[in-house]
Amino acid sequence: MSAIEDRLRELLVRGLAGDVTAYHEFLKALSSHLRGFLRGRLVRLPDEVEDLVQETLLAVHNQRHTYDAAQPLTAWVHAIARYKLVDLLRRRAGRDALTEPLDDELAIIAVSDAEAGDAKRDLAKLLARLPDRQRLPIIYMKLEGRSVAETAQLTGISEAAVKVGVHRGLKALAALARDET
Amino acid sequence: MKTDQLIDMLANGAQAVDPHVLRRRYALALGAGALVTALIVIVLLGVQPDLGRAAWLPMFWIKLAFPALILAGALLATARLSRPGSRIGHVPAVIAVPVLALWLLSGAALLNAAPGEQHALLFGSSWLACPASVAALSVPMFVALLWAMKGLAPTRPALAGAAAGLLAGAGAALVYALHCTETSLVFVGVWYVLGMFIPAVLGALIGRIALRW
Numbered sequence: 001m002s003a004i005e006d007r008l009r010e011l012l013v014r015g016l017a018g019d020v021t022a023y024h025e026f027l028k029a030l031s032s033h034l035r036g037f038l039r040g041r042l043v044r045l046p047d048e049v050e051d052l053v054q055e056t057l058l059a060v061h062n063q064r065h066t067y068d069a070a071q072p073l074t075a076w077v078h079a080i081a082r083y084k085l086v087d088l089l090r091r092r093a094g095r096d097a098l099t100e101p102l103d104d105e106l107a108i109i110a111v112s113d114a115e116a117g118d119a120k121r122d123l124a125k126l127l128a129r130l131p132d133r134q135r136l137p138i139i140y141m142k143l144e145g146r147s148v149a150e151t152a153q154l155t156g157i158s159e160a161a162v163k164v165g166v167h168r169g170l171k172a173l174a175a176l177a178r179d180e181t
Numbered sequence: 182m183k184t185d186q187l188i189d190m191l192a193n194g195a196q197a198v199d200p201h202v203l204r205r206r207y208a209l210a211l212g213a214g215a216l217v218t219a220l221i222v223i224v225l226l227g228v229q230p231d232l233g234r235a236a237w238l239p240m241f242w243i244k245l246a247f248p249a250l251i252l253a254g255a256l257l258a259t260a261r262l263s264r265p266g267s268r269i270g271h272v273p274a275v276i277a278v279p280v281l282a283l284w285l286l287s288g289a290a291l292l293n294a295a296p297g298e299q300h301a302l303l304f305g306s307s308w309l310a311c312p313a314s315v316a317a318l319s320v321p322m323f324v325a326l327l328w329a330m331k332g333l334a335p336t337r338p339a340l341a342g343a344a345a346g347l348l349a350g351a352g353a354a355l356v357y358a359l360h361c362t363e364t365s366l367v368f369v370g371v372w373y374v375l376g377m378f379i380p381a382v383l384g385a386l387i388g389r390i391a392l393r394w
Contacts, residue, residue: 020195065333078266119184
């Protein structure tokens with residue numbers, strides 16, 4: 001189990017330093033663990049699992065600057081997943097849907113499930129609701145993979161505004177996703 | 182959007198992250214908040230006129246040291262509560278120790294005081310103004326700290342709000358001490374503590390709602 005922790009942590013640390021390939025691999029591996037973890041805890045709400053996996057991945061990405069490399073990765077990820085899970089259950093007015101205790105941090109990497117289910121809520125539709133200054137930078141940079149400079153040229157806004165647009169847009173997307181559930 | 186597409190999107194062009202962002206945000210919030218509070222004290226309340234003479238008395242330094250200790254503990258709690266999965270551990274005890282020590286000393290001072298003096302030790306001449314001023318002066322720092330915390334990830338919003346409130350209250354008490362002419366330990370133990378406690382409680386209530394993400 002600590003081998004998984006070490007590997008995920010190394011990938012994230014490299015990702016935080018700007019290594020996109022390592023970061024992609026981190027998110028991919030993490031999504032399997034999140035899915036396994038959340039499936040085991042949302043036994044009565046199986047339809048919610050994939051939505052919550054996506055919401056948690058967005059949260060991990062948006063708050064990735066709060067990870068301290070001196071801290072166990074498991075504890076950090078578990079706290080985020082747990083927060084999002086409890087938040088969902090609270091919004092659905094019933095902690096009774098929770099079938100498993102939530103206190104074991106290692107539970108987050110004890111299971112893994114690469115088989116993605118269908119998301120009920122479509123993030124692409126939510127993305128379309130963002131204002132242009134956030135939506136366009138996300139589409140050009142994050143979906144089409146263009147550079148900051150290219151995106152700035154296509155949208156006619158400054159490079160700094162492109163970066164801010166992506167950052168704020170992904171936060172706004174997370175907030176929309178939360179409200180949609 | 183499928184989860185794999187989301188992962189591609191999030192990773193695409195993900196840039197390096199500033200590892201000191203937490204420290205930077207709190208330094209900025211505390212600095213800006215303290216500056217505003219100091220200006221309010223200087224302009225509206227006024228620094229005590231014989232500050233030069235007061236600075237020779239140990240009580241002047243106790244009034245600065247006590248909030249400074251609380252501030253250090255509250256800052257530690259605030260920083261830890263801003264990171265998911267980071268434990269606050271013994272930090273509440275670190276905050277409680279100076280309060281309990283001051284209460285012990287205050288109790289001893291009250292017991293040793295002549296019967297007629299106890300009232301003056303406890304109430305001084307500004308017992309009402311002190312907690313009210315400290316609580317009001319904490320507002321700029323609290324607002325700035327709330328902004329800093331909104332950009333981080335507190336998974337226990339009420340507790341995080343309380344820590345930020347206590348931190349703002351301690352910072353306000355520290356600045357208020359430049360104005361305050363009281364010279365009794367008991368006064369500090371009761372009214373300064375109350376002044377810091379009020380923003381902590383309000384911070385918990387506000388944090389519950391404002392710090393969700």
